[in-house]
Amino acid sequence: MTATLRRAAVDDLAALKALEREGFGAHVPQEGMADELTRTWARVYVVDDAGRGVVAYITVWRVADEVEVIQVATRPDARREGHARALMLRAFEEARRDGAVRALLEVRPLNVSAVTLYRSLGFVELARRERYYDDGEDALVMELRFA
Numbered sequence: 726m727t728a729t730l731r732r733a734a735v736d737d738l739a740a741l742k743a744l745e746r747e748g749f750g751a752h753v754p755q756e757g758m759a760d761e762l763t764r765t766w767a768r769v770y771v772v773d774d775a776g777r778g779v780v781a782y783i784t785v786w787r788v789a790d791e792v793e794v795i796q797v798a799t800r801p802d803a804r805r806e807g808h809a810r811a812l813m814l815r816a817f818e819e820a821r822r823d824g825a826v827r828a829l830l831e832v833r834p835l836n837v838s839a840v841t842l843y844r845s846l847g848f849v850e851l852a853r854r855e856r857y858y859d860d861g862e863d864a865l866v867m868e869l870r871f872a
């Protein structure tokens with residue numbers, strides 16, 4: 726099957742909301758997906774698989790010379806196929822081309838899949854924010870320097 730990695734469009738909104746629910750369940754972030762598609766500082770990319778539709782997405786914010794990962798998720802039946810890694814690399818490559826010097830993100834320390842993915846890309850732990858999430862869980866702040 727052929728998969729395309731592209732910028733998200735308004736037509737992807739329903740698929741993105743479904744992926745967001747599958748990926749985050751009760752922890753769906755406050756930021757609305759529809760807003761992300763219109764914010765000038767946000768970039769949303771998707772993996773669109775010819776047979777399965779939109780199977781993964783990433784939302785990043787470009788702030789000054791940084792790119793911040795807001796969300797990344799892959800549909801459960803399409804995980805471990807390299808989609809999240811490909812999305813991150815694409816988002817970072819474009820941000821870097823536009824002058825970004827580092828990527829930042831927050832992640833739940835118990836989210837082993839995500840932490841392993843980020844470490845595999847070279848992210849290192851910068852800090853720990855205590856009780857960062859609504860449910861009281863801490864966040865790890867991780868950084869990837871491009872230069």
Ligand SMILES: CC(C)(COP(=O)(O)OP(=O)(O)OC[C@H]1O[C@@H](n2cnc3c(N)ncnc32)[C@H](O)[C@@H]1OP(=O)(O)O)[C@@H](O)C(=O)NCCC(=O)NCCS
Binds near residue numbers: 796804806
């Ligand atoms: C985290 C998540 C986005 C990874 O998506 P994915 O498309 O399956 O990731 P990839 O296939 O690109 O994985 C790349 C690497 O990440 C690591 N990884 C991914 N899932 C893993 C798991 N379950 N266990 C251990 N390592 C894992 C591995 O190093 C993997 O490389 P490998 O498959 O060659 O070993 C996905 O599990 C998900 O949607 N989770 C729910 C939403 C979420 O928690 N998002 C992150 C917080 S914003």
